[in-house]
Amino acid sequence: MAAQQSAEPSALRWFARRVVRHVRWARTEGLRRLIAEDRLDPRVRIRTAWTKARWRQAHGVPPGAARAVYLVGLQRSGTNMLVRGLDEAPEVEARNENDRGLFHRFRLRGDDVLLDVLGRSRHLVVLVKPLCDSHRVADLLALSPGARALWMWRDVDDRARSEVAKFGDANLRALRAIAAGDTSIWQAGGIDPARLDGFDLETMDPHTGAALFWCLRNELYFDLGLDQRDDVLLVSYGRMVADPAAVAEQVCRFMGLPYRPSFAASVSAGPPRPRLPIDPRVRELCDALTARLLVGARG
Structure with a gap:
């Protein structure tokens, strides 16, 4: 770790x-x-907890039999929407980044803590969302038999717009730190600082910075060879909001869960917005990666 x-x-x-x-x-x-x-909303939390408790009492699996499914990718890519839908399943134990028992400031506390959580679960699936540890997904998959991963991605403009709205220039500041040699931050995981050579990060605007960060992090899907693995599924946010039922069925089949219409009930799309004025060089990189991701998502 x-x-x-x-x-x-x-x-x-x-x-x-x-x-x-x-x-x-x-x-x-x-x-x-x-x-x-x-x-x-406490009403949602109470209802969900009660439903899962009843399922464990009637159908709970033996401790140690749960399958780990890791939801990875990049923040502001629709992962919370997917977690909300899958958390409707009583068979699923969802562990989001705000779970203090498993995460410390959105990073996994350690492989030993993760294995303890998996070993104690009596659900069919433990859904874990370690976005800040996405560069370690191959290692995480190797920790327990039958583990799987969902890599979720979103259109670069929509994601950059959402990122800047919630986190300001956080991605740009992270890129500057990486370029300066700071390898301690999670954003640096799996990224070669040399990839930032030639970019003027001091004058770059936050949306272009968020787009460049989108490119570097989502390229890990290919850099790590995840596109060649049967235990990793590439999930498109755009396809999910366009056809929620089809994507939900695909995800459930991949996870080994029965499909229910409630999985897609929380999916909603915002109004279409124009492309951002991203720096042309960064735009070219993002467009090339988008083409690769679209092919992978269709596959």
Whole structure:
């Protein structure tokens, strides 16, 4: 397991940052969406917990028999939407990034902690969303037999727009840190700093920075050879919102779950928006990667 950041902010500063992000997100996208995305409605949580408890009592599998499924990719790619849908299944134990028992500031606490969670589960599937550890997905798949992974991706413009709305210039600042040689941050995982040579990161705007980061992180799907593996499924956010039932059926079949219409009930698409004025060089890289991802998603 990669080490945690060497210079983490204090707990108070970390909490303050999260509050600022939530306020920004509520202002730009609306309070209702914030509540739905972070599953803040206690009624939903109670109903979900009760349904799963009843399923465990009647159908629970022996400890150690659960299948691990890792949902990976890049933040603001629709992963929360997919988790909400799959969490409707009583057979699924969903472990999102805000699960403090398994994650510390959105990173996995350690392989030993992960294996303990998997070993204690009595559900058919344990769905884990380690986005910050996506570059380690091959190692994670090797930890337990039958494990699988979903790599989710979203159109670069929609994702960059959503990223900047919620996190500001965070991706751009991360790229500057990587270019300066900081390998302690999770954003640096799997990325060769030489890939940033020739880019003027000091004058780059946040949307172009978010697009370049999108490119570097999603290229890991190919760099890690995940496109050649039968235990990894590439999931397109665009295809999911266009045909929720078809994608939900494909995902459920891949995970070994029975399909239910409720899996696609939470899927919704926003209005179409124009392309962002991203730097032409970055746009060219993103368009080339998009073409590869579209082929992989159809396959």
